[in-house]
Amino acid sequence: MKEIKGNSHGGNLYLASKKFGIKEEDFLDYSANINPLGVPKQLEELIKNNIQNLVNYPNIDYTVLTNQVADFLDISSNNVIVGNGATEIIYLALEHLKIKKALMPVPTFSEYDGACKKYNVELQYHYLKDKNDFKLNVEELKDSINKDIELIFLCNPNNPTSTLMKKSEVLEIVDFAKGPGIFVILDESFIDLTDEEEENSLSKLVEQYNNLIIVRSFTKFFGIPGLRLGCGICNESLASEITKKRLPWSINYFATLLGEMLDKNNTYIQETKKWINEEPLWFYNELKEVQGIEVFKPNTNFILVKILDERFNSVSLRDSMGRRGILIRDCSNYVNLSDIYVRFAVKDRESNSIFLEKLKEILNERG
Amino acid sequence: MKEIKGNSHGGNLYLASKKFGIKEEDFLDYSANINPLGVPKQLEELIKNNIQNLVNYPNIDYTVLTNQVADFLDISSNNVIVGNGATEIIYLALEHLKIKKALMPVPTFSEYDGACKKYNVELQYHYLKDKNDFKLNVEELKDSINKDIELIFLCNPNNPTSTLMKKSEVLEIVDFAKGPGIFVILDESFIDLTDEEEENSLSKLVEQYNNLIIVRSFTKFFGIPGLRLGCGICNESLASEITKKRLPWSINYFATLLGEMLDKNNTYIQETKKWINEEPLWFYNELKEVQGIEVFKPNTNFILVKILDERFNSVSLRDSMGRRGILIRDCSNYVNLSDIYVRFAVKDRESNSIFLEKLKEILNERG
Numbered sequence: 001m002k003e004i005k006g007n008s009h010g011g012n013l014y015l016a017s018k019k020f021g022i023k024e025e026d027f028l029d030y031s032a033n034i035n036p037l038g039v040p041k042q043l044e045e046l047i048k049n050n051i052q053n054l055v056n057y058p059n060i061d062y063t064v065l066t067n068q069v070a071d072f073l074d075i076s077s078n079n080v081i082v083g084n085g086a087t088e089i090i091y092l093a094l095e096h097l098k099i100k101k102a103l104m105p106v107p108t109f110s111e112y113d114g115a116c117k118k119y120n121v122e123l124q125y126h127y128l129k130d131k132n133d134f135k136l137n138v139e140e141l142k143d144s145i146n147k148d149i150e151l152i153f154l155c156n157p158n159n160p161t162s163t164l165m166k167k168s169e170v171l172e173i174v175d176f177a178k179g180p181g182i183f184v185i186l187d188e189s190f191i192d193l194t195d196e197e198e199e200n201s202l203s204k205l206v207e208q209y210n211n212l213i214i215v216r217s218f219t220k221f222f223g224i225p226g227l228r229l230g231c232g233i234c235n236e237s238l239a240s241e242i243t244k245k246r247l248p249w250s251i252n253y254f255a256t257l258l259g260e261m262l263d264k265n266n267t268y269i270q271e272t273k274k275w276i277n278e279e280p281l282w283f284y285n286e287l288k289e290v291q292g293i294e295v296f297k298p299n300t301n302f303i304l305v306k307i308l309d310e311r312f313n314s315v316s317l318r319d320s321m322g323r324r325g326i327l328i329r330d331c332s333n334y335v336n337l338s339d340i341y342v343r344f345a346v347k348d349r350e351s352n353s354i355f356l357e358k359l360k361e362i363l364n365e366r367g
Numbered sequence: 368m369k370e371i372k373g374n375s376h377g378g379n380l381y382l383a384s385k386k387f388g389i390k391e392e393d394f395l396d397y398s399a400n401i402n403p404l405g406v407p408k409q410l411e412e413l414i415k416n417n418i419q420n421l422v423n424y425p426n427i428d429y430t431v432l433t434n435q436v437a438d439f440l441d442i443s444s445n446n447v448i449v450g451n452g453a454t455e456i457i458y459l460a461l462e463h464l465k466i467k468k469a470l471m472p473v474p475t476f477s478e479y480d481g482a483c484k485k486y487n488v489e490l491q492y493h494y495l496k497d498k499n500d501f502k503l504n505v506e507e508l509k510d511s512i513n514k515d516i517e518l519i520f521l522c523n524p525n526n527p528t529s530t531l532m533k534k535s536e537v538l539e540i541v542d543f544a545k546g547p548g549i550f551v552i553l554d555e556s557f558i559d560l561t562d563e564e565e566e567n568s569l570s571k572l573v574e575q576y577n578n579l580i581i582v583r584s585f586t587k588f589f590g591i592p593g594l595r596l597g598c599g600i601c602n603e604s605l606a607s608e609i610t611k612k613r614l615p616w617s618i619n620y621f622a623t624l625l626g627e628m629l630d631k632n633n634t635y636i637q638e639t640k641k642w643i644n645e646e647p648l649w650f651y652n653e654l655k656e657v658q659g660i661e662v663f664k665p666n667t668n669f670i671l672v673k674i675l676d677e678r679f680n681s682v683s684l685r686d687s688m689g690r691r692g693i694l695i696r697d698c699s700n701y702v703n704l705s706d707i708y709v710r711f712a713v714k715d716r717e718s719n720s721i722f723l724e725k726l727k728e729i730l731n732e733r734g
Contacts, residue, residue: 014426024423032424039421048415054406054593056391057399059381084451087615111615118612226421226620245485248454248478252619253593 013327020322028351031327033159033190033302035223036347037275040268043222046257058253065251068259069231073203073216078236081243084250086189086217086230087111089242093185093213093232094119096242099150105136107334107341109159109187124149127336133296134161134304138169142176152177155187157194157300160331160343162280164299167200174202178211189217189230190300195277206234213238218258220301221272229255276301280346286356287344292363301346304331309363313339317362324358380694387689395718398694400526400557400669402590403714404642407635410589413624425620432618435626436598440583445603446573448610451617453556453584453597454478456609460552460580460599461486463609466517472503474701474708476526476554491516494703500663501528501671505536509543519544522554524561524667527698527710529647531666534567541569545578556584556597557667562644573601580605585625587668588639596622643668647713653723654711659730668713671698676730680706684729691725 012031013024062082070077083089094115104112105126116123126144128134136158145152154173157164174184191201206212214233219225229251232242261268280298287295292309307317314330321328331341346352379398380391426432429449437444450456461482471479472493483490493511495501503525512519521540524531541551558568573579581600586592596618599609628635647665654662659676674684681697688695698708713719 012426013423014430025420029423034422039418044418047418051406051411051414053392054591055401056380056396057592059379063381084614085616088617091614114615224421225424225616228616228619247451247458248481249452249592249595250455250617252595252622254621255619 016322016327020325022322022325026325028326028347028355030321030345030347030355031329031343032225033193033220033300033345034225035193035221035272035275035301036351037268037272038223040222040261042261042266042268043224043258046260047254050254050257054253056253058249058251058256060248062251062256065256065259068262072262072264073233075203075206075233076236079206079233079239081232081234081239081246082251083230083232083246084252084255085219085225085228086187086215088246088250089213089215089230089232090185090187091115091118092242092245093215094121095245096238097151097183099183101148102151102153103141103145103149104153105141105155105158106336107134107158107160107331108153108155109189110334112153112155112185112187113335121151125335128161130306133163134158135163136165136169138172141173145177145182147180149182151183151185153185153187155189156200157190159190160302160329160334160337160341161296161304162298162300162302163296164194164196164200167202170200170202171205174209174212178209181211183211183213184209185213185215187215189215190220190302191216192221193272193276193300195273203233207236210235210238213242222258222261222268224255224258227255227258228252229258275348279349279352282349283344283346283352283356286352287359290356290360290363298346303344303346305342305344307340307342312363314342315339317342320362321358324361326355326358383689383694387692389689389692393692395693395714395722397688397712397714397722398696398710399592400560400587400667400712401592402560402588402639402642402668403718404635404639405590407589407628409628409633409635410591410625413627414621417621417624421620423620425616425618425623427615429618429623432623432626435629439629439631440570440600442570442573442600443603446600446606448599448601448606448613449618450597450599450613451619451622452586452592452595453554453582455613455617456580456582456597456599457552457554458482458485459609459612460582461488462612463605464518464550466550468515469518469520470508470512470516471520472508472522472525473703474501474525474527474698475520475522476556477701479520479522479552479554480702488518492702495528497673500530501525502530503532503536505539508540512544512549514547516549518550518552520552520554522556523567524557526557527669527696527701527704527708528663528671529665529667529669530663531561531563531567534569537567537569538572541576541579545576548578550578550580551576552580552582554582556582557587557669558583559588560639560643560667562640570600574603577602577605580609589625589628589635591622591625594622594625595619596625642715646716646719649716650711650713650719650723653719654726657723657727657730665713670711670713672709672711674707674709679730681709682706684709687729688725691728693722693725 218229294306296304329343332339661673696710699706
C-alpha cells in the first residue's frame with residue numbers, strides 16, 4: 001500500500017469515507033471550493049455525445065482550445081497557455097523561471113510550496129496578520145522584498161483567506177517588481193468566482209509586463225476538479241517558452257470540450273455569477289450569528305473561520321462535522337495558520353442551511 | 368495563432384482535416400496505433416454514469432487505481448506509479464534519474480527524444496539495421512555502451528519497427544547494465560498488444576533490479592488516447608521516489624474509471640487478444656502481395672513499410688492516402704529512417720480491406 005498523504009488538501013472524499021464510515025457520495029463536501037451548480041448540463045451532454053472520440057489523441061498543440069479560451073477572456077491566443085489544471089501552469093512557470101528564491105504572503109494555497117520544493121526554490125514568507133483580517137498591505141510587502149527575491153507569489157482572491165486585492169494594489173506590486181526584474185506569479189484561480197472579475201483581473205494587461213504570469217482555473221467555476229483544466233496568461237514570449245515545457249497531451253480530450261461552452265452569454269455562467277453575487281454574503285451573515293467562531297468576510301466561494309470555542313480545535317471540529325456527513329477544511333497545516341482555523345466552502349442555499357444547522361448543533365452542545 | 372508543430376506525431380486529425388478538406392470523423396486513422404475495437408462499452412457506461420463525480424478532485428494518491436493496476440498485472444502496488452499516459456512516466460523517470468547521457472536504439476518512439484531535450488540528456492544513437500529487419504542485436508548494443516552511458520532506452524515491442532525482443536534478450540541487457548549502475552527505461556507500451564505478453568514482459572521482475580523502470584500504457588490497448596492513462600513499474604524505492612515527482616492530480620477522474628475494467632476475464636480484453644493474435648499477420652500477408660513496397664513483419668498492431676516504387680516517397684504516399692480519407696504515418700522524421708518509410712496501423716478486417724484497396728489503387732496507377 002502506498003502511503004496516504006492525509007488531508008493535506010481539501011476534497012479527499014476517499015479518506016473521509018474510510019474514516020467516518022459514510023459513503024463518498026453521501027458527504028456534503030465543504031472542504032473543496034467548487035461551484036455547487038455542479039457539472040454543467042451542457043458539458044455533460046458534450047461528454048456523452050463524444051465518448052467515441054477518445055480513440056483519438058488530443059491535438060498536441062491544443063490550438064482550438066487555446067483560441068476558445070483566448071476569445072472567452074478577450075485576449076490574444078498568443079498570451080494563453082492551456083494546462084492540466086491551474087496546477088500544471090504553476091509547475092511549468094517555476095520550471096521555466098529557474099529562480100532561487102521567492103516571496104510568498106502566507107497563509108496561501110499550499111501547492112506553491114509543493115512546486116517550490118520540486119524546483120528547489122527557497123521560500124521567504126511574508127506573514128499576513130489576523131488582526132488585519134489577513135489583508136495584504138502593499139507597503140509592508142514591498143518592504144519585505146530584499147535583493148535575493150526573484151519571484152513573488154500573489155493569490156487573488158487569496159486562498160484560504162478569501163481576501164481580494166484591488167487591481168490598483170496588484171498593479172502597484174507588479175510595477176514595483178518590474179524594475180529589478182522580479183517575476184510575479186499571480187494566481188487568479190478564483191477571480192471568476194468574485195463579483196468583480198472584470199474590474200480586478202490583470203488578464204488584459206500581460207503584454208505590458210514581461211514579469212507577470214497569471215494563473216487561471218476552469219475547475220472551480222465549472223465544477224469539474226475531476227476533469228482538470230486551467231490556463232496561464234502572460235506575454236507572448238513567456239507564453240511561447242512555457243508552452244514548450246508542457247507535457248505532451250497533458251490535457252485530456254474531455255477537458256478540451258469545455259472550450260465549447262466558454263461564452264459569456266452561457267446560462268450556466270450567468271447563473272453562477274448570480275449565485276456568487278448573493279450566497280457568500282448570505283452565508284457569511286448567517287455564520288456571524290453562530291456562537292464560538294469568528295468569521296472573516298469572504299470575497300469568493302469560501303470562508304475562513306477562527307474557532308473561539310475552547311472546547312474545539314480545527315481537528316475536532318472537522319471530525320464532529322465529518323461524523324455528521326459534512327467535510328470542512330482543517331487549516332492547521334497552512335503556514336501562518338494554526339489549529340483554530342478552518343475553511344468552509346459556500347454552496348447552494350439548501351446545503352448551506354443544513355451546514356448551519358449541523359454547525360450550531362455542535363457548537364451549542366453543552367460541554 | 369500558436370505555431371502548429373506539424374505531423375511530428377501520428378494521430379493529428381485536426382491538421383489532416385484542414386489539409387485534405389475531409390471531416391475529422393470521416394478519416395480512417397492508420398497513423399495512430401489504437402485498438403480498432405474502440406472505446407470499451409463498459410468504460411462508456413462508467414463514464415456516462417459518473418459524470419456528476421467530476422465535481423470531486425481525484426484522490427491525489429490514486430490509491431484505488433494503483434491497487435487495481437497492480438492486481439491486474441499481478442504485481443505489488445508498491446511497484447506501480449500510475450500516470451497521465453505513458454508519456455508522464457517517461458518524463459518523470461528522466462526527471463528523477465538526473466543523468467547526462469543515454470543510449471537509444473533507433474528508429475524508436477520520438478518522445479524519448481523530447482523528454483531527453485527537456486532534461487538536458489545527451490543522446491547517443493545505436494543504429495538498427497534495415498538489412499537485419501531493424502532487429503536489435505544484443506551483442507552489438509553491449510559493444511556500443513561506453514562509460515559515459517548512464518541510461519539505455521529500450522522499446523519492446525519497438526515503435527515504429529514492430530520488432531519484439533525475447534525476454535531473455537532484454538534481461539541480458541538489463542543484467543549487463545546493472546553492474547555499472549546503468550539504468551534501463553523499458554517501454555512496454557505495446558506489449559499487451561502482442562500475443563506473448565506474459566512470456567516477454569519484465570513486469571514481475573522489477574524487484575530484482577534497481578536499474579529498471581518499465582513503462583506501460585493503457586491508451587493503445589483500450590482505445591483511449593484521448594483519456595490518458597499509463598503506468599511505471601519499478602522496484603519499491605524507485606517507485607516511491609518517482610511518485611513524489613508526479614504533478615498533483617495529473618490523472619483525470621474518468622481515466623481512473625478504467626481501473627474498474629482491469630480484469631483478465633473481461634470480454635473486451637479477450638476480444639482484443641483474439642484480434643491481435645490474428646489480424647496483424649493477416650494484414651501483413653496481404654500487404655506483402657502489394658507491389659512497390661517492402662513490408663517488415665509485425666509483432667504488434669502496426670507495420671513498418673518501405674516504399675520501393677520510385678514514384679513515391681513517404682510524403683506523397685501519405686498525401687495520396689490522405690486524399691482518399693486514410694491517414695498513414697510518414698516516418699521520415701524518425702532518426703535512422705528516411706523518406707521511404709511509412710507506418711500503417713492494423714485495424715479491423717473491414718477497414719484493413721478498404722485500406723488495401725486504396726493502397727493498391729495508388730501503387731498500381733500507371734505513371
